[in-house]
Amino acid sequence: MPFLLSVGIGALVNGLTPYTQQVLVSLTSALEGKPGPGGNIVDPRMMALLYAVLAVVVILLSMASKLITTWSNERMLVTLRGLLHDRMLLLGPIFHGKVTGPQLVQIINNFSAGAQFTLREILAYPLTRGVGLVTAGVFLADNLAAFAGIPPFMRWVLLALVVIIPLIGWKLSGVVGRAFEQVRAEEAAFADELGNSTAQPLEVQLMRAHAQRSRSIAERLTSVMRAKLRATLRREAAQQFQGSMSTILTTVILIYAAFSFDASTPVGALLGLILMVPLVVGPIQELVTFFTGLSVNWPMIRPVGEIIDAKPEIEDAAAARDIAITQRSAELKNVIFGYPPAKTPIILNGVSHKFRADAITAIVGGSGSGKSSIMRLLVRLYDPQNGDVMLGGQPVAAYTLESLRRQVVTLSQFPLMLLGSLRKNFELVKADITDDEITAALRRVGVWDALVKIQGNPLEIPVTQAAGTGTLSGGQRRLVALARALVLNPAILLLDEPSTGVDVESTSRLVSVLKELARDVTIIMVEHDVDFVTAVADEVVCIENGGFVATGSPQALLAQGGNLFARFVDARRRATSTEHLDIERVPLPDIAKSSPTPKLAPPMGGKM
Ligand SMILES: Nc1ncnc2c1ncn2[C@@H]1O[C@H](COP(=O)(O)OP(=O)(O)OP(=O)(O)O)[C@@H](O)[C@H]1O
Numbered sequence: 001m002p003f004l005l006s007v008g009i010g011a012l013v014n015g016l017t018p019y020t021q022q023v024l025v026s027l028t029s030a031l032e033g034k035p036g037p038g039g040n041i042v043d044p045r046m047m048a049l050l051y052a053v054l055a056v057v058v059i060l061l062s063m064a065s066k067l068i069t070t071w072s073n074e075r076m077l078v079t080l081r082g083l084l085h086d087r088m089l090l091l092g093p094i095f096h097g098k099v100t101g102p103q104l105v106q107i108i109n110n111f112s113a114g115a116q117f118t119l120r121e122i123l124a125y126p127l128t129r130g131v132g133l134v135t136a137g138v139f140l141a142d143n144l145a146a147f148a149g150i151p152p153f154m155r156w157v158l159l160a161l162v163v164i165i166p167l168i169g170w171k172l173s174g175v176v177g178r179a180f181e182q183v184r185a186e187e188a189a190f191a192d193e194l195g196n197s198t199a200q201p202l203e204v205q206l207m208r209a210h211a212q213r214s215r216s217i218a219e220r221l222t223s224v225m226r227a228k229l230r231a232t233l234r235r236e237a238a239q240q241f242q243g244s245m246s247t248i249l250t251t252v253i254l255i256y257a258a259f260s261f262d263a264s265t266p267v268g269a270l271l272g273l274i275l276m277v278p279l280v281v282g283p284i285q286e287l288v289t290f291f292t293g294l295s296v297n298w299p300m301i302r303p304v305g306e307i308i309d310a311k312p313e314i315e316d317a318a319a320a321r322d323i324a325i326t327q328r329s330a331e332l333k334n335v336i337f338g339y340p341p342a343k344t345p346i347i348l349n350g351v352s353h354k355f356r357a358d359a360i361t362a363i364v365g366g367s368g369s370g371k372s373s374i375m376r377l378l379v380r381l382y383d384p385q386n387g388d389v390m391l392g393g394q395p396v397a398a399y400t401l402e403s404l405r406r407q408v409v410t411l412s413q414f415p416l417m418l419l420g421s422l423r424k425n426f427e428l429v430k431a432d433i434t435d436d437e438i439t440a441a442l443r444r445v446g447v448w449d450a451l452v453k454i455q456g457n458p459l460e461i462p463v464t465q466a467a468g469t470g471t472l473s474g475g476q477r478r479l480v481a482l483a484r485a486l487v488l489n490p491a492i493l494l495l496d497e498p499s500t501g502v503d504v505e506s507t508s509r510l511v512s513v514l515k516e517l518a519r520d521v522t523i524i525m526v527e528h529d530v531d532f533v534t535a536v537a538d539e540v541v542c543i544e545n546g547g548f549v550a551t552g553s554p555q556a557l558l559a560q561g562g563n564l565f566a567r568f569v570d571a572r573r574r575a576t577s578t579e580h581l582d583i584e585r586v587p588l589p590d591i592a593k594s595s596p597t598p599k600l601a602p603p604m605g606g607k608m
Contacts (some may be wrong), residue, residue: 002068006071009136018139027047030047032266037580073508089106092314131141140279172238316401320590321403333389337370359538360538361540365544375517377389408491417463423459442480493521495527499529
């Protein structure tokens, strides 16, 4: 609505402006006592009055047009930014693997403004500028006709100028566009580099990498500056050229008019030429400027368009339904999987396994063996190339993504924590959650008492980017995230390294929480800590070289020996054993025989 209003008023202003100038032309001719370009003799006082009224109307409408255009622009921009944000959250891992977080921030924050401007111009130009162009064109022809004997070729000269000059401008805009494409690439690289520094500034300090980061940022900034300088110089040259269009045309017409001027020609017609040429050239010039602007903005508009057009990689299958998981089983049937788009290397090569319902299964394997990939298949972040992933006896694609992810809940290794209060982080998964529900969930995972020590009302604890005074520690974050996952009453819970960063006391609490939970939730976890696995898991599935190589309870696998789990436990024991440490035994002084103030044995290598 504001857009249509702004376009309507803009068209009115652009139509009235040449008309107002033409009134001035008629007024001048009337003062001279000659008929105006229209052929009529008019009353100069009436014309002066009409000019005054029209001038005031144009001024008022121009002001209104500016205000409404600003309002409409802001509304369009808000809608576009919201749309980009929402679309981006629907896109899958291939998209998010390609476009980094800092780049997304840049697209939604900055690039959207360029896209909004372009969209507005495309939609509004034909009406707003078109009306002005046609009106001024008609009056220009009227004024030219007042010059006796204008030969027809002059019209062709004019037409040629009107066509050729914008064409040259268009060519120039291509050069400018390429230069700005480079600017965008440099800015994206800078955004990533800056993201590297802002992600963990304290870690940068601890690594004493300040100088390295500083150098990288300086290099990137220099590249951005160089690219911008190149592009800006090209743009300035193009704009200078476009700016001269109006002057060139006015000059050509005036020279011709001056040579064709005779006693019968009204001075008003000459004035008409001077006034109308810029009004005809203006919209054409704006069109060229717009196309130049389009080339300049295109590198920024394209990613905006890509997000709007991009299709989520995984969508609901045609026959997908909202199905309740009653039978809390999960099964892989001969699954073959490699990451798209290449789908090679094969990560899972024909794996089959039925995860026990209402039990805890730990997937154990070396780094990069495909453990997390299995979790991703279970929540349909990806689809396998072959075989079936079954949940509750149904293929995973039979569920709508909404119903699947409501019931199969993932607790990732580094859970998402929103900046804000602890309560806000629970509202993330359940908008209408009550304080009592949050409290119960936090008590259930055993973190409540520790949180009370941070702040009397733990729900108001501020969640910050990093751990610090008055906020959550790394381990507490994990337990809070587990509490948040439980709020959803999952049928199947997927845990990625749940024991990471949790202290010994909290770990034993975690073991009992998970064991209790597993009475009516199927838990599948990826875990490197084999002691934790031994303590908590009912079943262990070992993965190696794309296949499941051993399955059984931790105790059975340990008793059997030789399998991957037993090897891992053994390696862990050897790594943490103190037997290999050569500790020199220092003889204790014989207190009975020694003097009242016995001398202590000197430390190794030390001197008393
Ligand atoms: N999005 C992706 N695109 C392409 N390859 C990927 C992607 N994610 C993971 N991989 C590759 O797939 C293999 C298995 O990855 P996965 O994350 O499943 O391993 P993992 O067993 O969970 O490893 P870790 O214990 O180190 O977390 C790895 O070689 C990894 O590099």
